[in-house]
Amino acid sequence: MSDGPGFESFPDPEHPGWYTWQLKDPTRFNTWMFEKLIVRRDDDGKARLRMFPQRHHTNLQGMIHGGTTLALIDVGLFACSRMLGIIEAGTALTLDMSVQFIGAGKEDRPCDAVIELLKETRRLVFLRGIVEQDEGPIAAFSGTIRKPTAR
Structure with missing residues (x-):
């Protein structure tokens, strides 16, 4: 399914039950930061965005960099909101994250x-x-997004 002019989401053939989450423009942040993202809605009513870490996502200790984690959370607020049927992909905004x-x-x-x-x-x-x-939790978070403005 196409999610508007900037996003694409369709069943991922390598991961049954998951959908791709990608920008059509490979020069934008999401695609530059994350080569592959997949998303799904879980049976418990939550949604899940998955990344596949690579070396450029790590810090000098070889662990996932905190900035990578923050980026995953920010993208996840929108991808998961879409999977939960709350928003369509587009021009929503992050207002805050903790x-x-x-x-x-x-x-x-x-x-x-x-x-x-x-x-x-x-x-x-x-x-x-x-x-x-x-192995368990990496970060806990909360966030608020503003829905897209009708134009």
Whole structure:
């Protein structure tokens, strides 16, 4: 399914039950930062955005860089909101994020931002979640996004 002029999302053939989440323009931040992102809605009503860490996502200790984690959370607020049926892809904005780093992420396995809706108003969406890998939590967060303005 096409999600507007800038995004594409369709079933990922390598990961049954998941959808791709990508920008059509490879020079934009999302595509530059993350070569591949996939997203799905879980049975518990939460949504999950998965990244596949690479060396350029790591710090000098060989762990996932905090900036990578922050970027995953920010992209996840929108991708997961779309999977939860709250917004269409487009011109929504991040208003705030609060992040608590809990553990270190490793380069050699997928990393997920798992997000749940707290409240939705006419203009705002309040979300919270956790970034996790097999070993456990990497970060906890909350965020608020403003829905796109009708033009």
